[in-house]
Amino acid sequence: MKLHWSPRSPFVRKVMVAAHELGLADRIGTVRTVVGMEQINDALLADNPLNKIPTLVLDDGRAIFDSLVICEYLDEMAGGALFAGDKWEVLTRHALLNGLLDLLILFRHERTREKPAARILFAFGCKTQSALGALRLPPAGRLDIGDITLAVALSYLDFRFDDIDWRGARPELATWHAAFCERPSMVATTVVDA
């Protein structure tokens, strides 16, 4: 399998953390694929006309996306339990956390515009705080797709939003996140800047 990959995409990281947890990481060949809201990658378009990563290409040439579908595919391949539990609770919790990541990507993009719109920045800040406030501490002794997405989202906050002090408001989440970041899957997918 080939994965259109980039080290700083949190959606790619979600897939790679899942792959490591499922024992499938060494079966995935990663291809550095640079994309952006304003940056079209012609080599990617043939596999994903939306120009988005992660995109998984199977050995028979079929492409699978988005990150949720890839994670479900890998989980089924490995006979994993990343989607175990009450289906609607698992999928809605994932949608909340994945939606937070979508929001953060747009938030960062707005911040780096030449002329950010104050009303958009304000609304994005409100939604980020609302989502952070709703995050529940995962139960101990299990790991699912929501936990992975939560850990990746919090690490992305650290990486791109060092002005948002989520730890101050949620010390119990900070403790959970610190422990989660010691997992080999998280260590293996940490960006180390040269």
Added chain:
Amino acid sequence: MKLHWSPRSPFVRKVMVAAHELGLADRIGTVRTVVGMEQINDALLADNPLNKIPTLVLDDGRAIFDSLVICEYLDEMAGGALFAGDKWEVLTRHALLNGLLDLLILFRHERTREKPAARILFAFGCKTQSALGALRLPPAGRLDIGDITLAVALSYLDFRFDDIDWRGARPELATWHAAFCERPSMVATTVVDA
């Protein structure tokens, strides 16, 4: 069940078309919920901290989102076949079409900014054309979540992007879309401006 709803949201329409096709529309009470990229709706935040519609609230108070999860929930409730067929093909095709809708929402938002960024508009235009070019004509004699999302996306293009002549490039899709729009589920969810 209660659905946070708005008549012009294509994601809401997708859910309502699915509900009509599954025979569940009369079991869903719709609540007009106004949201926007810059518009927070406090009544919605309790059910969906991301401030997004559609959000389905079950009779026991549990909330389910996003639109894909709601469609899966309704399909399972009705014993439907909206997700029948090869799982990864169905889900990836849905992700392509749903991603096209995400793109179109951002595209429209960019267009209506005080100072749209030319590079972003250009990239959004490229991705829209790339996605449109990849759309395959659905096989006859069946209906799945991808078909619904395709019809809703094409209708959204007509509604908000009358400068994009998708019919000229894809006459066979235009014929399919015209027939699909005669389904009672599409007629019942058409916006009629006063």
